[in-house]
Amino acid sequence: MNRFYVPLGIFALLAVVLAVGIRHSPDKGIIVSPLLNKAAPQFALPELADASRVVDSAALRGRWYLLNVWGTWCVECRAEHEMLLRIHAAGRVPLIGLDWKDDDARAQAWLTQLGNPYEQVAVDRDGAVAIDWGVYGAPESFLVNPQGIIVYKHVGVLDEATWKAEILPRLTPPGPT
Amino acid sequence: MLPELGHFALILALLLAGLQAFFGIAGAPLGRDRWTAAVTPALGGQAVMVATAVGCLISCFVGNDFSVRYVADNSNSALPLFYRVSALWGAHEGSLLLWILLLALWSVAVWFGARRLPPRFAGRVLGVLGLVSFGFLLFTLATSNPFLRLDPPAPDGRDLNPILQDPGLAIHPPILYTGYVGFAVAFAFACAAMLEGRLDQTWARWTRPWTTAAWAFLTCGIALGSFWAYYELGWGGFWFWDPVENASFMPWLVGTALVHSLAATDKRGLFKSWTLLLAILAFSMSMLGTFLVRSGVLVSVHSFAADPSRGVFILAFLVLMIGGALSLYAWRAPLLKSTAGFELGARESFLLFNNVLLVIAATTVFAGTLAPLISDSLGLGTVSVGPPYFNPTFMLSMLPLAALLCVGIHANWKRGRLGDASRTILYTLVAAAVLGCGITFGIYTHGHVLTPVAATIGIWIILSSLVEPWYRLRRHLSLPRSLIGMTIAHSGLGIAVLALTTVQSFTIERDVALAVGQSAEVGGYTLRFTGIKPVEGPNFEGVGGTFVISRGGRPVAVMTPQKRQFWVQHQVTSETAIRLDRGNNLLLALGEDLGAGRWSVRVQVRPLVSLVWLAALIMAIGAAIAASDRRYRTLRSTASAAAAVAERAT
Amino acid sequence: MHTWRVLLTAVAMLAAAQLPALDTTQLADPALQARYVALTHELRCMQCQNESIADSPVDLAADLRNQVRGQLLAGKSDQQIREWMAARYGDFILFRPRFSARTAWLWLAPGVLLIFGAVVAVRILRQRAALLASDPDSVDEDLRA
Numbered sequence: 004m005n006r007f008y009v010p011l012g013i014f015a016l017l018a019v020v021l022a023v024g025i026r027h028s029p030d031k032g033i034i035v036s037p038l039l040n041k042a043a044p045q046f047a048l049p050e051l052a053d054a055s056r057v058v059d060s061a062a063l064r065g066r067w068y069l070l071n072v073w074g075t076w077c078v079e080c081r082a083e084h085e086m087l088l089r090i091h092a093a094g095r096v097p098l099i100g101l102d103w104k105d106d107d108a109r110a111q112a113w114l115t116q117l118g119n120p121y122e123q124v125a126v127d128r129d130g131a132v133a134i135d136w137g138v139y140g141a142p143e144s145f146l147v148n149p150q151g152i153i154v155y156k157h158v159g160v161l162d163e164a165t166w167k168a169e170i171l172p173r174l175t176p177p178g179p180t
Numbered sequence: 181m182l183p184e185l186g187h188f189a190l191i192l193a194l195l196l197a198g199l200q201a202f203f204g205i206a207g208a209p210l211g212r213d214r215w216t217a218a219v220t221p222a223l224g225g226q227a228v229m230v231a232t233a234v235g236c237l238i239s240c241f242v243g244n245d246f247s248v249r250y251v252a253d254n255s256n257s258a259l260p261l262f263y264r265v266s267a268l269w270g271a272h273e274g275s276l277l278l279w280i281l282l283l284a285l286w287s288v289a290v291w292f293g294a295r296r297l298p299p300r301f302a303g304r305v306l307g308v309l310g311l312v313s314f315g316f317l318l319f320t321l322a323t324s325n326p327f328l329r330l331d332p333p334a335p336d337g338r339d340l341n342p343i344l345q346d347p348g349l350a351i352h353p354p355i356l357y358t359g360y361v362g363f364a365v366a367f368a369f370a371c372a373a374m375l376e377g378r379l380d381q382t383w384a385r386w387t388r389p390w391t392t393a394a395w396a397f398l399t400c401g402i403a404l405g406s407f408w409a410y411y412e413l414g415w416g417g418f419w420f421w422d423p424v425e426n427a428s429f430m431p432w433l434v435g436t437a438l439v440h441s442l443a444a445t446d447k448r449g450l451f452k453s454w455t456l457l458l459a460i461l462a463f464s465m466s467m468l469g470t471f472l473v474r475s476g477v478l479v480s481v482h483s484f485a486a487d488p489s490r491g492v493f494i495l496a497f498l499v500l501m502i503g504g505a506l507s508l509y510a511w512r513a514p515l516l517k518s519t520a521g522f523e524l525g526a527r528e529s530f531l532l533f534n535n536v537l538l539v540i541a542a543t544t545v546f547a548g549t550l551a552p553l554i555s556d557s558l559g560l561g562t563v564s565v566g567p568p569y570f571n572p573t574f575m576l577s578m579l580p581l582a583a584l585l586c587v588g589i590h591a592n593w594k595r596g597r598l599g600d601a602s603r604t605i606l607y608t609l610v611a612a613a614v615l616g617c618g619i620t621f622g623i624y625t626h627g628h629v630l631t632p633v634a635a636t637i638g639i640w641i642i643l644s645s646l647v648e649p650w651y652r653l654r655r656h657l658s659l660p661r662s663l664i665g666m667t668i669a670h671s672g673l674g675i676a677v678l679a680l681t682t683v684q685s686f687t688i689e690r691d692v693a694l695a696v697g698q699s700a701e702v703g704g705y706t707l708r709f710t711g712i713k714p715v716e717g718p719n720f721e722g723v724g725g726t727f728v729i730s731r732g733g734r735p736v737a738v739m740t741p742q743k744r745q746f747w748v749q750h751q752v753t754s755e756t757a758i759r760l761d762r763g764n765n766l767l768l769a770l771g772e773d774l775g776a777g778r779w780s781v782r783v784q785v786r787p788l789v790s791l792v793w794l795a796a797l798i799m800a801i802g803a804a805i806a807a808s809d810r811r812y813r814t815l816r817s818t819a820s821a822a823a824a825v826a827e828r829a830t
Numbered sequence: 831m832h833t834w835r836v837l838l839t840a841v842a843m844l845a846a847a848q849l850p851a852l853d854t855t856q857l858a859d860p861a862l863q864a865r866y867v868a869l870t871h872e873l874r875c876m877q878c879q880n881e882s883i884a885d886s887p888v889d890l891a892a893d894l895r896n897q898v899r900g901q902l903l904a905g906k907s908d909q910q911i912r913e914w915m916a917a918r919y920g921d922f923i924l925f926r927p928r929f930s931a932r933t934a935w936l937w938l939a940p941g942v943l944l945i946f947g948a949v950v951a952v953r954i955l956r957q958r959a960a961l962l963a964s965d966p967d968s969v970d971e972d973l974r975a
Contacts, residue, residue, distance in 0.1 A: 007513045010457060011506040014464075018499050020550070023557035024477040025491040034876070035562065037920045104889060130893040137918040139876035139890060422880060450958075521962025524955055532954060536947040544940045551927070551936050560932045566882075566925025568872055573940040594962070690856075 036137050036156045043070075043147045044135040051102055051110055051124035058099065058125035063147070067096045067174060070145040071121070071161075072133060074105040075113045077141040083160040084117055090166065091120035095174055096146075100124035103133050103141055146170055183248050186236030187327040193229035193280075194321060196222050197313040204307020205375065208300035216303035223291055223306055226313060227284040234281050237274065237326055241267055247333030250274060250326040256339035258719040258747070266350035267340045272474055272490075273326035275353060279470075280316050282354070282361045283309065290365055290390070297386060304372035305365075312364050315497045323490050342720070342746040342753045348408030356401025356428060360466040362394020363431060366438065367463035367505070370456050374508040379456060379516055384446035387459070389807040391442060395435045396803035402428050403796030411758050416689065416767050416784040418792070421570040423478040426549040427469030433542035434462045437535045439803075444531045447593060448520045453513035454535070460505045465542070467498050477553055525596030530588025537581040544573045575630075582637045582677055585670065586644040604647055612640035619678075624686045624787070634681040641674030665806025672798030679791035688785045691771070695778040703785030705766065706730050712779065720744040722752075725770050725779060729759070736761050741770040741781070765789045855899075862902050869898050869908060872925050873915055882925065 038044070043060060050056040071087060073080040091098055100121035102110050107126060114124070127133050136145065146155040146169075154173055157165055200222035207215030237250075241264045246252040254267045254274070269275040287309045294302035320326075369387040373379040405428070410418040419425065438458040444450045472478050475491025522528040548565045555563040586608065590601035598605075616636030645667045652659055688703035699708040708728045715724045722744035729736040739757035746753070757768045764787050771780030857863040867884065873894065875886035883891040883898075894915070901911050915923050927933045 007453070007510045010460075011503065011510050014502055014506055018495065018503075020554055020557045021471070021477065021495055021498075024553045025475060025488050025495065027477075027556055034920055034922050037917060130889070134893060134897060134918060137920075139919065417885070420880070519961055521958045521960070521964075523959055523962060528958070529955055532951055536951050540940065540943045540947050543943055547936055547939050551933075555932065562920060562922045563927050563933050563936070564874060564922045564924055565927050565936070566872070566874070568926035569936070576940050577944065 034139070034158075036153075038137055038153050039156060040152060040154065043145070043151050043153050044132070046125065046127075046132040046135070048101075048125035048127055048132060051100070051107060051114075051126050054107075054126075058123045060151070063099065064151050065149050067149060068099050068122075068147050069096050069170070070099050070101055070136070070147060072101045072103050072136070072138050072141050072143045074103045074141050075109045076105065079160050080142045081117075083142050084120070086161050086163065086166070087120035088118050090161075095171070097122040101133065101136075101138075102126050103138065104128065104130050146173060148173075182236045182239050182243075182245070183327040183329060186233040186240075187325065189229045189232040189236065190317060190321055190325075190327075193226050193233065193284075194314065194317040196226035196229060197310045197317055200226055200310030201307050201314055202310075204303040204305070204310055207307075208304050208375070213299065216300055219303050219306050219310070220291065223284075223287055223310065226310070227288050230281050230284045234268070234277055237277065238265055238268055241265060244337070245333075246335070246337050247329055247331070248326075249328045249330045252330055252334040252337045254337065254340050256337040256719065259337070259340055259345070260718050262347075262350065263340055263345050267344075269353045270340050270344050270349070273320070273324040275357075276316065276320050276324050277326055278354060278357055279361060280313065280320065282357050283313050283316065283364060286358075286361055286365055287313065290368070293390075301372055301376060304375050305368045308368040308371040309364060312368075312501065315501065319490075319493050319497060323487075323493055339719070339746065342744070343412060345719075345746075346408065346412055348404060348412060352401060352404040352408055355397055355404060359394055359396075359398025359401045360428075360431065360469065362390065362397055363435060363459075363463040363466050365390040365394060366459040370459035371505055371508060374456065374505075374512040377512060377515065379452050381446055381449045384442050384455065385812065388439075388442045388446060389809075389812040391435070391459075391462075392439055392803050392807040395432070395439055396800040396807070398428070398432050398435060399796050399800040399803070402432060403793045403800075407793045410767075410789070411756055412753075416687075416756075416769075416782070416786065418789070421545075421548070421565075421567050423549050424469070424473050426545050426570075427465075427472050430542050430545055430549075431462050431465035431469065433538050433545070434458060434465050437538040437542075438462050440531050440534050440538075444528055448522070448528065449518045450520050450522075450528060451532075451535075452516040452518060453509075456513060456516070457509060458535075460502070460509060464498075464502045464505075467494075467501065470494060471498055472549075478549070520594075522593070523595050525591055525598040527588065527591040527593045527596065529596070530584055530591055533584050533588070534581060537577045537584075541574060541577040541581075544577065545570065548573070579634065579637060582641055582673070585673075586637070586640045589644050589670070590647065605644075608643040608647065609636075609640055612636045612643055615639045619682070620685075624682070628685050631681055631685040635678055638674045638676075638678030638681060641677060642671045645670040645674065660811075661809040662806045662811070665802045665804070665809070667802070668805060669799045669802025672795045672800075672802055674795075675791055675798065676795035679788045679795060682788040683786055683792065686787050687789075689782070690784075691780060691782050693774055693778050693780050695776070700781075700783070702783040703764075704731055705736065705761075705783075705785060707768075707781075707783060709779070709781070715742055715744070717744065720746045723770070725768075725781070727757075727768060727781070729761075729766065731761070737766070739766070739768050741768045743770050760790055763788055857899065857902070865908060866899060866902055869902075869911060870895055872912070873898070874923050874925055876919055876923060 045060045047057050047059045047061075050058050069090070073083070087098060090096070098121045100123070102124050104127065110124070110126075114121075125132070136143075140158065142160060144157045144161050145153050146157075148154050155169055157169065200219055203215040203218040203222060207213070207219070237248075239245075240248045240251050241255055242261065244251075244255070244257050244264075246255075250271070250273050254270045255264055259267065267274070269278040287306060290309065291302075291306060294305065297305070366387055369383065369390070373383050402425075405425070406418045409420075410416065438455065438461075441451050441455040441458050445452055445455045471491065471494045475488065475494060477491060548569050551563050551565045555561060587598070587605055590604060591598055613632075613636045616639050617632045619635055620632040649659060649663060649667050651657075652663075690700075690702045692700040692702070692707075694700060694707075694709040696709055696711055699706055701707075706729070708730075710726045710728055712723055712725045715722050722742055724740045724742040727739045727741075729739060737759045739759055741757040742755040744753050744755060754769050759766045764785055767782075767784040767786065769782040771782060774780055857866055870884035871882045873883045875881045875883045875888065875891045875894075877888045877890050878886045881891075883894045897915075898911060901914065906914075912924060912928075916928070921928060927936060929937050
């Protein structure tokens with residue numbers, strides 16, 4: 004008698020798993036980065052404006068920065084650009100650009116034409132640094148703390164809501180109560 | 181006007197399906213034969229309404245009515261007529277309508293066949309089918325209405341996904357869905373038996389042809405999908421253990437077990453509750469597949485647009501339908517005990533092994549497919565599962581099954597008497613081993629360690645299957661259709677095993693870069709790249725390369741792979757060129773322009789791959805022949821008559 | 831003029847290609863090449879998430895293939911390469927789930943199921959053989975097919 008309830012029991016468990024799966028499903032396709040709360044990968048890349056200068060991750064230690072991966076070939080980066088300019092204007096955290104697999108001349112023209120929100124732009128022509136950071140699509144943004152730890156990663160266009168909910172609170176931890 | 185008519189027809193169909201369900205299921209236990217009789221007009225009306233709705237939608241496509249959102253999303257005025265019709269099932273809403281149409285058609289077919297069933301039992305069967313129809317119609321009307329309007333109407337459509345603009349697309353979903361939906365019939369028979377509280381050999385005899393027929397369609401549908409992926413998607417793969425592929429494979433595995441379990445129940449009244457469970461499980465797998473594809477819980481190239489709200493609805497439907505059936509099972513199954521016995525070496529034992537191994541295989545595929553979901557839901561993090569998991573674990577249960585087939589096929593019912601067949605078994609094994617090793621080491625010179633083993637098993641299956649027909653022919657005994665069908669189907673399996681072995685072990689794949697006039701050698705074939713020229717089609721343009729293929733001086737073919745860009749969606753597809761040459765399948769896919777007149781080309785030489793799909797077709801034909809055996813078609817068998825009498829007495 | 835337009839369009843199509851990834855450099859050492867083919871089929875393309883990096887046409891897949899090639903030439907083992915990839919992209923990039931406490935159930939399942947199935951089968955076979963011994967129909971001739 005008991006064993007005939009087993010199929011029903013297994014099905015009930017399955018239904019619960021599927022229900023939870025549906026709740027999580029809007030997150031599907033967004034991979035949780037294994038680099039969260041780990042040290043940001045080191046890089047030293049030429050600067051877009053002046054190839055003789057180097058954008059060095061070691062030199063960025065000691066302060067917060069937001070690494071933004073973009074390219075002129077990326078349609079969504081164009082959409083994100085306004086937001087980046089606002090972040091730059093707000094002055095809360097510097098934007099370091101990672102120009103991913105792009106053409107230097109076009110990148111410079113883009114920034115001249117649309118405005119440059121970046122403090123520095125590192126040129127990753129062959130994509131090796133992007134791979135180190137686990138980048139799989141542009142735009143992506145990484146918030147790095149003064150100790151060089153990645154505390155937040157955003158995949159896709161950075162918007163006002165994310166800025167307010169995820170980035171600002173991390174920049175200004177709640178005061179002592 | 182047409183869209184509104186179609187919409188209205190769907191609403192009527194919903195109501196009629198509800199009536200069909202109510203009268204069928206309630207009429208029997210309450211003894212209201214007029215209610216049972218009312219199932220017929222309800223079903224007829226539902227079928228007519230569904231056909232009307234489908235007809236309306238097709239007319240909208242053919243007439244380029246872009247005020248209907250579904251048409252605007254999936255069609256275009258430049259789309260050839262053939263694809264404008266097949267675009268009907270090119271996306272979620274329309275494919276649901278196809279499900280509903282096929283369910284109505286199966287229900288009508290069952291109605292015709294139900295004339296020799298006891299009326300109340302038949303009423304229950306059709307009632308359960310009506311319940312399933314009701315659920316799908318409700319889902320469609322509530323979340324996936326294909327008749328929604330666009331205001332203002334779109335000037336033109338967004339075109340059908342170019343990958344889907346292919347004859348293979350036109351037939352793969354309808355045939356596949358016919359298989360999926362066909363298992364609803366076995367499910368309905370099972371529920372009817374549980375509602376009635378009786379399940380005997382007669383029930384198994386009624387259920388068998390429907391199940392076998394559904395299985396045949398599903399086999400063809402899966403093979404078509406695989407074949408279509410092979411020649412359309414351009415990288416020569418034909419099975420990727422993609423979640424949606426698995427969603428069709430699991431019901432197939434369970435369905436195969438069901439077909440065999442039904443044989444034991446039919447012949448000897450054995451495994452009754454197990455067969456019941458399998459019948460529920462097979463259709464549950466179909467429904468689960470529907471859920472996985474449309475709810476967005478799994479990542480897949482095949483998925484329809486993900487929508488969690490639809491997922492919730494289907495899940496609720498699943499819970500009610502399957503939960504209900506399994507509750508019935510828990511209630512009724514304990515009563516279904518049989519006292520028949522059999523020896524260790526009997527046919528029944530081998531059917532038991534068959535079932536155990538097939539269910540293990542299905543469970544393994546299930547585990548791998550749902551592992552990402554399970555892991556995520558339980559908070560165990562992301563896990564990703566692909567061919568490196570599925571291939572070995574699948575073979576683990578399937579190779580033993582294939583080998584056991586070759587022994588079990590000689591076993592008698594009840595008392596196996598395998599001793600009598602021991603020489604036959606040995607001879608067939610030796611012959612198969614000789615041929616298998618001959619192919620592995622003789623024709624091709626290398627292979628995996630498992631290659632000769634698997635090749636031997638494949639050939640052994642074919643030889644073993646032919647023994648009994650051969651025996652009967654020589655003694656001028658009759659060859660019933662069920663035996664012919666079984667022989668053909670099993671031989672098909674053997675061919676599939678052999679072909680899969682050679683493809684997995686002996687495929688040669690290379691990417692080469694050629695300038696016009698240059699040649700390359702791949703797998704014994706010489707390819708000369710002779711030119712590249714523009715091509716144009718009704719709604720695309722592109723380039724085609726010309727390659728002259730020869731082998732050892734013997735001219736083989738001229739092949740022209742193409743790359744096409746579709747005007748509307750700007751999507752680029754690769755039209756691979758495929759040629760069959762003496763058992764080898766040559767596949768050429770055009771790559772990129774490397775500059776300086778050089779192009780990259782992917783060349784694959786795949787031995788015997790066409791046999792894989794041919795084997796599937798052979799299996800389906802065997803099943804169809806078996807399902808048409810006279811035993812199932814006798815209008816008034818004594819058993820049926822007795823059952824009818826028994827029913828009237830209650 | 832028309833021909834040129836079509837050819838130019840053809841060239842422009844490459845930007846939006848959805849075609850098999852073609853990889854016309856082969857490693858000289860056949861053993862290394864075999865490992866390369868096997869590894870690239872085991873790694874998921876993170877953009878076209880249902881394809882391996884061997885089959886995916888996107889740039890990222892090409893970059894990752896180059897990584898695999900470079901690391902193989904540098905003498906890294908298959909496992910080291912897999913871990914290198916997973917360290918950056920997570921376990922999702924591996925088509926072969928790693929055997930760990932979290933995935934043990936998945937890898938052990940087939941074996942456990944087989945054992946369980948064998949136990950169940952043996953029980954049923956014994957039960958039915960015993961029933962046959964007391965089967966009132968045992969004088970019947972045996973059925974065939």
